[in-house]
Structure formats: structure tokens, C-alpha cells
Amino acid sequence: EAGVAQSPRYKIIEKRQSVAFWCNPISGHATLYWYQQILGQGPKLLIQFQNNGVVDDSQLPKDRFSAERLKGVDSTLKIQPAKLEDSAVYLCASRGGRVGWNEQFFGPGTRLTVL
């Protein structure tokens, strides 16, 4: 079974530029998460999808961050415009089956550096 795929693995941009990350979850997993992990901290949930609907985006800075999962499979997370404090690792995770009875599986992450 293939794991969660993310791309790119690394990205360096200037502040005020735009950037997009891509995630392909494990096949059949209905729930997809995007997390932001700042160095030295645990991951913070940005947005959670159930199929192609948003379950929770309460911690997503909506003035600059957006995410979509149009066909209920892969997802993109966009930052526009980026700020210095957006430098972090962006992790995608997926979970399948009945809620609460399956593990979250994580991708390798995308390390973003904003200069």
C-alpha cells in the first residue's frame, strides 16, 4: 500500500511570493489533514477534509492560506502572500474507515523557507 505522497519536499521563496503544496493521500482514505509544524513544536492542524468537504478550518489563516480537495482525493494548500513566520514544515496526513478507529498516516512533509 502506497503511503501519503507530498510535493515538493523543499521550497524556498521570498516573502510576499505565493507557493502551493500538493498531497495525495492513501487510496480510499476519506479524511485528509494539513498541519503546520514550526521548528521545536508539535504539528498544528490547519484544515481537515472529509471527502471533499471541510470539517475544520478554524486555525487556517484564511487571509493568506487556502486549501482545496476538489474530487475528494488529492489536495492542494496555497499560501498567498507568504510571510516570514510561515517558514515551517507542512505535513499532510490521511485516515480512512470509521472515524476514530483508524490511525493517521503522514507524508514526508514539505519544508518551506520564507526569506
Next chain:
Amino acid sequence: KQEVTQIPAALSVPEGENLVLNCSFTDSAIYNLQWFRQDPGKGLTSLLLIQSSQREQTSGRLNASLDKSSGRSTLYIAASQPGDSATYLCAVLNTGGFKTIFGAGTRLFVKA
């Protein structure tokens, strides 16, 4: 609001030692608790998942316990090895909103 705390923040032990990592949470309304390992620059690898109705889970040299009423979980690592050096994170899945909340992690260094 659920808060997850991990103690200690960092730990250095000699090879072969048995050790315990601690995780506490403030809201006992959880579906499960999951322990992860994170190597530098890498994503998270799931180690053990304990359902809310369970008391413990074991995998190899790892044993995780859960006391939901007191809001605590421990990860026990037996006979530690240098390859165990990593950051260990615990996360709870809340029943309300099915949101996952992570602790900040414990950075473990096992000296050869």
C-alpha cells in the same frame, strides 16, 4: 479546549536504559491516543495507537499505556538503542469535531 503536554521536553540516556515518556491531556473526551516518532527532517511515523476503551498497547520494545480518567499516557521504551534517537510525539483525537491535538514532543538522544 484540549491541551496536550509532554514531559520531559528533552531526554538523554545511555544505551540499554529503560525509559518512560509522559503525555498528559486536559479533556478526557477522546477517541484514541496515538504515539508517533519523528526523525529530523522527516514526517511522522505511527508507533502505537490506543483506543479510548483500551489500557495499553505493545509493539516490540515499546509499550504505551492510557489512563483516560486521569488524562495521562506513557510510552515505555525498553533497552534503548542509539537508533531510538528521535522526537516522540503524542496526539489525541477528540470526540468533539474529531480534531487531533498534538503535544510538542520529547526529543530523545540515546548515547552509544
